[in-house]
Amino acid sequence: MLKSAKRFALTAALALAAGPALGGALGLGSEARPEEVTAWDIDVRPDGQGLPEGGGTVEQGEMLFQERCTACHGEFGEGAGRWPVLAGGYDTLDSDNPVKTIGSYWPHLSTVYDYIRRAMPFGDAQSLTADETYALTAYLLYLNEIVAEDFELTKENFTSIELSNESGFIPDDRPDTPGLSEREPCMTDCKPEVVIRMRARVLDVTPDTEDTSAVTSD
Amino acid sequence: MSTSRKPQGGTTRRGFLSAAGGAALAAGAIRPAVSAGPENLPPNVPGWSRYLGSGVDAYPYGQPSSFESHVVRRNVAWLTASVESSVNFTPLHELDGIITPNGLCFERHHAGIAEVDPSDYRLMINGLVDKPMIFTLDDIKRFPRTNKIFFLECAANSGMEWRGAQLNGCQFTHGMVHCVMYTGVPLKLILEEAGLKTNAKWLMVEGADAAGMNRSVPLDKALDDCMVAFKMNGEALRPEQGYPLRLVVPGWEGNMWIKWLRRIEVGDQPWHTREETSKYTDLLENGKSRRFTWAMDCKSVITSPSPQAPLLHKGHNILSGIAWSGRGTVDRVDVTLDGGRNWRPARIDGPSFDKAVHRFYFEFDWQGESLLLQSRAIDSTGYVQPTKDELRAVRGTNSIYHNNGIQTWHVRGNGEVENVEVS
Structure with a gap:
């Protein structure tokens, strides 16, 4: 309420009500036609909202993957260079080298469809048909040993697929370190000695810049 | 050049x-x-x-002095697979005050810089609205405007330092942050133009680039202080910052500030997009991950001296740095010259805006002794910037994101400065 009160003058000048349900106050913009919304509305949610009609098989997906995806992701989704690894990595999340793939990490299959549909192949986004996207998604499930090689993914069976790490996520519970109310920060004689434990120069991975040399003292 | x-x-x-x-x-x-x-x-x-x-008109669009040509964004090539899906870094060590010049704001793209013709720009609002809408850029500019100064920090800023000191320069360790004045329209006004259904709870915001970058934003945040911005520091957004229109999500991780904003869908639950599941989730030591870790915690760094800005003179010297918090203003910054044994308050100078960069200074005398410099910021909620070890104790070293731990610079007797970690 306080924030509303502060903004009262502005709000009044704009002749706007505080409630979110009142639309069209300024008469700006134009109504989107149904075909415009359909063409741009490409997102897919975990509950299946947004999935288009259609389907595709693992076999179809494999052919597409070899043709359009392996240059970056490798033949088996293992990733080339620094491009993302798509398959495997099970039981690594609590290790020193976690491998976060669709199978090991992603919580929802809808994310795979949504992302391929909007962003893949890299540099030729939104070029795949709905069926092709189903097929690629099916193949990625197969690479992650979630479905058999004769599987067909469709709009109808899509939400029945569960990924293993769906329960691996927790809400944000920060702040997770002591604040002022728990501990007044120390100002004087806070530790007996200070030792350097690690130096960036040992790794020597910093890009060269011309302005770090020629240090002088006077 | x-x-x-x-x-x-x-x-x-x-x-x-x-x-x-x-x-x-x-x-x-x-x-x-x-x-x-x-x-x-x-x-x-x-x-x-x-x-x-x-004479006048020698440079119709003015540029910095040629003597400043070294003050540029830089990338770290080995970090990413391609320059179109990559990041470069703001040269914090060369800047002062609280405003980042437009040409030095760090870049982070997922499919390169979309070159959008403003006359063909459209923003669509659909989903749980009374009337799906399309706005042109001219339409957006006819809404009531607001001007706000906010920092934008990538959630992965300092992410390379989780396992220890790695990159030698605050440009690289902390340069995924910038702070500019945005001119734009409160998102609330645009949503009201479409009319929100009573069951509206979330937004999916989506970019027009070839990544179609999309994120879920809770409606409360959208109605509170989000805006769509078409100007930064008084001029049109730079292409690399989302020209002609970007989302501004004050205090929250930069990935949510969708550039080249093309569509907002209103819904009743989050979308769990790739950028909020596969990426931008914080893996903890036990294998569980935090998700929807939106707020950027209070953080500070000394920008000078720093590895790219060595000490050049004995005698009187100025230590300078920046501090910011995604939860409010920065109330206090302490600095230490001896690696955290003794701290003294720094002087915050310049305006103190909510969720904006703050500038601090500390004057000191240097006679060539070895120094271990750190800064520690405290925000208006009482949040105290933690040490890196405190963060690691809670989160392990696999989090990638949200590393706001205290940075240490080692100043040697010859004035050279190195990124180090101390006990």
Whole structure:
């Protein structure tokens, strides 16, 4: 309420009500036609909202993957260079080298469809048909040993697929370190000695810049 | 590069000097202080005090002095697979005050810079609204405007440092943050134009680039302080910052500030997009991950001295740095010269805006002794910037994101500065 009160003058000048349900106050913009919304509305949610009609098989997906995806992701989704690894990595999340793939990490299959549909192949986004996207998604499930090689993914069976790490996520519970109310920060004689434990120069991975040399003292 | 902005010189003395100076700079390593000659110093009269300089319109869009050509964004090539899906870093060590110049704001793209013709720009609002809408850029500019200064920090800023000191320069360790003034429209006004259904709880915001970058934003945040911005620091958004329109999500991780904003879908639950599941989730030591870790915790860094900005003079010196918090203003910054044994309050100077960068200074005397510099910021909620070890104790070292731990710079006797970790 306080924030509303502060903004009262502005709000009044704009002749706007505080409630979110009142639309069209300024008469700006134009109504989107149904075909415009359909063409741009490409997102897919975990509950299946947004999935288009259609389907595709693992076999179809494999052919597409070899043709359009392996240059970056490798033949088996293992990733080339620094491009993302798509398959495997099970039981690594609590290790020193976690491998976060669709199978090991992603919580929802809808994310795979949504992302391929909007962003893949890299540099030729939104070029795949709905069926092709189903097929690629099916193949990625197969690479992650979630479905058999004769599987067909469709709009109808899509939400029945569960990924293993769906329960691996927790809400944000920060702040997770002591604040002022728990501990007044120390100002004087806070530790007996200070030792350097690690130096960036040992790794020597910093890009060269011309302005770090020629240090002088006077 | 440094000669490109110089007008063509003729056979005049001025032209010759100009060309010679340009050639010297183009050669690379020579800094202005080194290339300067005694003929420019008292009791002599330097050329710039005798001869006419360039006229107006020599540079219709002004550029920094050629002597500042080293002040640029830089990337770390080995970090990413391609330059189209990559990041570069703001040269924090060269900047002062609280505002980042537009051309130095770090870049982070997922499919390169979309070049959007503003006359063909459209913003669509659909989903749980009374009436799906399309707005042109002109439509957006007819809404009531607001001006706000906010920092934008990538959630992965300092992410390379989770396992220890790695990159030698605050540009690289902390340069995924910038702070500019945005001019735009409160998102609330645009949503109200479409009319929100009573079951509306979330937004999916989506970019027009070839990544179609999309994120879920809770409606409460959208109605509270989000805006769509078409200007930064008074001029049109730079293409690399989302021209012609970007989302502004104050205090929250930069990935949510969708650039080239093309569509907002209103819904009743989050979408769990790739950028909020596969990426931008924080893996903990036990294998569980935090998700929807939106707020950027209070953080600070000393920008000078730092590895790219060594100490050059004994005697009186200025320590300078920046601090910011995604939860409010920065109330206090302490600095230490001895690795955290003793702390003293720094002086915050300049405006203190909510969810904006704050500038701090600390004056000190240096006689060539070894220093271990740190800064520790405390925000208006009482949040105290933790040490890196405190963060690791809670989260392990696999989090990638949200590393706001205290940074240590080691100043050697010759003034060189190195990124280190201390006990």
